[in-house]
Amino acid sequence: MxxxxxxxxxxxxxxxxxxxxxxxxxxxxxxxxxxxxxxxxxxxxxxxxxxxxxxxxxxxxxxxxxxxxxxxxxxxxxxxxxxxxxxxxxxxxxxxxxxxxxxxxxxxxxxxxxxxxxxxxxxxxxxxxxxxxxxxxxxxxxxxxxxxxxxxxxxxxxxxxxxxxxxxxxADRTRLLPTGSVEDTVELHGSQYRGTMVVAGAPAALFDASDLGMTGAGSNTELMERVPLLVELRRATALLMGLSRPEDAITHAVPKVGIIAPPVDYRLEDGTLVTAGEYDVCVRMLSMMAPHPSIGLTSAVAVAAAATVRGGVVDRVVDGAATSTLRLGTPAGVLAVDVDIDADGNLTSVTLHRAAxxxxxxxxxxxxxxxxxxxx
Missing domain, CATH: 3.10.310.10 (Diaminopimelate Epimerase; Chain A, domain 1)
Structure with a gap:
């Protein structure tokens, strides 16, 4: 000892x-x-x-x-x-x-x-x-x-x-998009899943919730049913993003993996109503082997970065809304992130207001x- x-x-x-x-x-x-x-x-x-x-x-x-x-x-x-x-x-x-x-x-x-x-x-x-x-x-x-x-x-x-x-x-688009594509399609068990993969804050793979048969605004209990599929998607995207090789041991920290959807009304666990007008994009993320109770900040940064990728999964939802503040609808409520975008449309910084x-x-x-x- x-x-x-x-x-x-x-x-x-x-x-x-x-x-x-x-x-x-x-x-x-x-x-x-x-x-x-x-x-x-x-x-x-x-x-x-x-x-x-x-x-x-x-x-x-x-x-x-x-x-x-x-x-x-x-x-x-x-x-x-x-x-x-x-x-x-x-x-x-x-x-x-x-x-x-x-x-x-x-x-x-x-x-x-x-x-x-x-x-x-x-x-x-x-x-x-x-x-x-x-x-x-x-x-x-x-x-x-x-x-x-x-x-x-x-x-x-x-x-x-x-x-x-x-x-x-x-600023470096090559680094931001590790696969070189604004959107990739992963095929598993005969189904196709569209996702945008970025490296900003942390490596992340963000999938269209509708491809998983979800609205994106459901409870974490509902998301828990999709954890096995999301784990498989994380493994597949780790290979696509060059984060691991087929012979490597499976890891669960990266890439961050989650689903993206348009805003709809939903309720928090305590019954509080969050209306569609209060936020710009619905996000649900996996944390290791379970749904994240809110959203990790590195994942929030990745979502903000993906929102600047024209034609990607997040951009189709926000449609240019990420000009100064992007509001994320999470299981814990709305998280506002301040974004700084340069004249070329590239995200240069993200600021979050936290407590410690x-x-x-x-x-x-x-x-x-x-x-x-x-x-x-």
Whole structure:
């Protein structure tokens, strides 16, 4: 057994354990690997993550290793980990905007950056993908906030307001469209599924909901019935996008996969009515092996980027609506994303308004490796 210091943060609608690289690196040799540290700390291999700090869901089984950056123009580097729940493995191929929101506040609270007397901007680099993000937090008088009154769709919890901006997204059309097409058709079991595949925020494959026999505005219970098909589509598009090879092990973090549909009236789980006029495009996403309770921020960025691809699945729905703000209808409500589009119609940045809060600082006592547990 060994101990590991960590900070538990909520960013938006996710919870994330943040660890300083200074604390983690000396433990890697003892544990055998960074993956082993995380799966043991989280209690993975048990669907309940009973013997660790994991929350038993994809939005609460996340971690990041954070360090002050030595790169010019970058303040903080972080390595994001999507820690599996029932399996003892970690997926390193993606990013998490909600966790980045938390890291921006963490960087201030841990003294990783100088505090501005008005507003502090932190330049973050996601080491998994190379993406650069900016967080903006009000620090009047040079004081770092510990609490705030900001709220986001999907939770009633309050937190410190954080502006999160993804930059340098779509100027390179070759990078944005990895298959070279504005729309691809995937054939499975004799049926065809039309999708637009983009790399912005995270690699994502966005399919026309009607091809799956869905309105796109149904409940996550309805979407759960399509999870096996969506998992197959994710595997097929990973190959098309060059993210994996046929002989590679199947991964569940990327590409992000979801369905797109025109706005219709729908209700949230609490019965609140969301009318078609309140949003521009209906989105339902998969998170690992289950429907996402809201939408991941990297997925939101991907949808915004896909909206600029003329003739693609998202563009057919929004029809040029993404001029300054794009409103996404999600299972948790409407998420508004501010978009910056250049004169050529390319998306250059996306800003989301989020909230973050430090929940705890703790010393974790990490046990030796355990075997995976199957719950009957």
């Amino acid at each position: 060994y101990s590991l210091r960590g900070t538990w943060m909520r960013g938006g609608t996710s919870k994330c354990w943040l660890f300083s690289s200074v604390d983690v690196e000396p433990l890697i040799e003892q544990a055998g690997s960074l993956d082993e540290i995380l799966v043991s700390a989280f209690g993975s291999g048990d669907p309940r993550q009973l013997d660790g700090v994991g929350g038993g869901s994809s939005t609460t089984s996340k971690a990041a290793i954070v360090s002050r950056s030595s790169e010019d123009g970058i303040d903080v580097d972080y390595l994001f980990a999507q820690v599996a729940i029932g399996d003892r493995k970690v997926e390193w191929g993606s990013n998490c905007g909600n966790c980045a929101t938390a890291i921006g506040l963490y960087a201030l609270q841990q003294g990783l950056v100088a505090i501005d007397p008005v507003t502090t901007i932190v330049r973050l680099r996601n080491r998994n993908t190379g993406a650069v993000l900016l967080t903006e937090i009000d620090t009047p008088g040079g004081v770092v906030p510990s609490e705030g009154s900001a709220q986001v769709a999907g939770t009633s919890a309050l937190g410190v307001p954080v502006g999160l901006t993804f930059i340098d997204l779509g 809060r430090r929940i705890a600082t703790a010393e974790l006592f990490v046990s030796a490796a355990a075997t995976a547990l199957s719950i009957g």
